Amino acid sequence: MSTIPKGPRPKHLTIGRIGLYCFIIMCALFFLMPLYVMIITSLKDMDEIRAANILNLPKELSFYAWPKAWSQACTGFVCEGLKPGFVNSVKITVPSVIVSVALSALNGYALAFWRFRGAYFFFGLCMFGAFIPYQVMVYPLLKIEDFLGIYSSLPGIILVHTIFGMPILTLIFRNFYASLPIDLFKAARIDGGNFIKIFFYVIIPMSTPITIVAVILQVTGIWNDFLLGLVFAGRDNQPMTVQLNNIVQVDYGVAEYNVDMSATILTSLVPLFVYFISGRWFVRGIAAGAIKG
């Protein structure tokens, strides 16, 4: 039966489509598998973990691992769980994100609109800085912080995160601002704005999408950081990742996989949450080259 072409073209499910869906579903399963194992393991008790297959669903749900991971598991000599680590991570992440994003936005704005002498050189320097592996700089930075007297302290770790975040964030902000119509900036100058006023009244209100991208990058980056937290934070300010490591890497007693799993999930909850609530914005920000006024 042939129909006369009219109106919208009918959509057919082709072999290619089916193959594509199969592939996507397989990919999703592949990446969700570890999460599945983590969740079900955290809900089993130790006997069942030892006895049964790793992929089996728990016979009876046991929630005891979760509160233990949160507030009782031993990290080294103290047994207070991850809670202090969570608090430390918040104390490190919040100021680091605010300071680094604010400074980078200002930098990017200056680089994009106020073409000062050497702006291109500075831009190149940022590019370079963004690609240096930070392990290289850990020792020199440690000596510098020691000299400044902030090594092993909260300000010390915040400074480190700010320094390492700035090159890439500056680039991101600069590129975003460079895509804004320059006439806007000219109009603001004629309207009487100076460097700071234009930034606050004209540029920042237009920066929402890119700021969200920057915040996501920084929150997840800093929250997931292990090395810098271990080296620079000091014993009192160890972030959640370092304490998680201490829980998992016990030298004595039985390895409690259910506690380890729930501790790991707890630790990764914040970045996961950030991605979930900001997914829409993240895509929009990445594609924010074309903001029309």
Add this chain to the structure above:
Amino acid sequence: MKNSVEVKNISFSYGKTEILNDLSLDIKEGEFMVLLGPSGCGKTTLLNCIAGLLDLTDGQIWIEDDNVTWKEPKDRHIGMVFQSYALYPSMTVEKNLSFGLRMMGTAKDLINEKIKNAATLLQINELLKRKPSQLSGGQRQRVAIGRALVRDAKVFLFDEPLSNLDAKLRAELRYEIKKLHRDLSNTMIYVTHDQIEAMTLADRISVMKDGLIQQLDTPKQIYNKPANLFVAGFIGSPSMNFLNAKFKKSNQNIIVGNKQIDISKYENINKLINDQEVVFGIRPENINIEKNENSIQCKVELVEPMGADTLVWTSVEGNPISIRLEGSSNFNLNDEINISFDINKSSIFDSKTEERI
């Protein structure tokens, strides 16, 4: 009348590329000055220099008897309207209008009053609470003009404000800008590449090319007595017809191929030298279809009816010639016609210097 804006011997270059070189221009108070030229001629650069958005390499800018060369844009008593509108996307129309005043710390009552006046003048009262993204192109440009208006700018700068609009809106806003100038009589400097805008709006036009002012005069003068070949070709649509010719003093004729045209009625005939190579220029509307002792016979090659008038294309010695006739005239392809030139409305240029004689 005193000068409102004086551009004194300014130069501007981007790195090694020289855009403007030793350019001077005086704009009288209340004058509507149009900077006209093809893209890349430096007209927008000149406007940005006047606005203070670009730093000069050399020279001075004076606005209202004040040397503003080193002053910030905001201290130059100017308002500027951009091709891209450049409205602040995060602010409502009202906030857009008041931004400049708020930056200056003007009192709230005064701001409201000024916004009300500007909005009434531009008929954007109902739009005040909207965001720029909810406006049409024409409305956006009105708001952009309003932004210059509320600041009580002494000099208005327009940077191709109508280029992003469609033809109908362009004509509408052109009319309104002209009316605005009539009512406010501020000094206005208007950059465009559209000769219709230039002709209709300007008190004086300065035609620019390669960073140089080719001719600075009233629209009428520029149209009827173009200073050189470039101006003659750039102004007018369809453009002026050109014929390469040689002048013979003995009978006061120019020779085009093997045709002769009597130019004894040309105003500056005395300045022509025997055997001088010239370019004879004549506008399409200054060619008549009539048979006389001085007419040339040729064939209709193309007819373009444009409603109000009809354009007939023919050729003389291989040079295409357009003739503007009444809309009611009726010609068909390959019709034999006799054309004669209105010599006292023609322009004759020297082939080498390209200057008008």
